[in-house]
Amino acid sequence: MTNAQLETLHIISKSPSHQQLYSDMLSTTLDKDAILLTQNAVYALSSNQIIALAKPNIPVYALTIDVQAHGLSMASAAPVTFISDEQFVELCCLYKKTLSWF
């Protein structure tokens, strides 16, 4: 089932030291988009400036399994929603398309 309201799910998998990748992703992120942190991108949770760069109306998700595997705290100050692999699949279905940044 697709929800016509939601547009692009941006999936990023590199650590925040890939600044160009993050700025490219953020510059192509519009209303009704969302960002999902996977793999080493979960380190963005521990560098709040990157999360803060996301526009206020853009939801940011992170894969719980990656956050835990990398030993990071789930009690992030930034407004992040932690999701399971099953919810990852659901999220992909909710958005018109996904766009991977790696």
Place this chain on the structure above:
Amino acid sequence: MNKNLLLIFRHPPFSGSNNRDTLDIALACSAFDIPVSLVFLNDGILQLHKNQESHLLQQKSLINNLNALAMYDIEDYYVLEDSLADYQITTQDLSLNCKVINGEQLALLIRTFNTVINL
């Protein structure tokens, strides 16, 4: 649903197979009559730089393949204004006739495609 495809080039020449792979996707999709557009972003614009002499590195250039895209009805090429400015390159220096767009236009362009591949 009419399918269309946007391909993003982000890598400089001589740096792995990403750009060549992306080009292969373009040709394959064109063979199936799927409309394809190309965007050159950041280091990706360097792939289009004229006067490359790849034979000096014993490598094949992608320039000839890129110039042949028009024969496959792939004629929509976009290049990011900021990327040109970063490298002090003008469209005159590029081997394809690209439309120059800004970041906001790129974001809107992505919206108009139902598939985007970003290798």
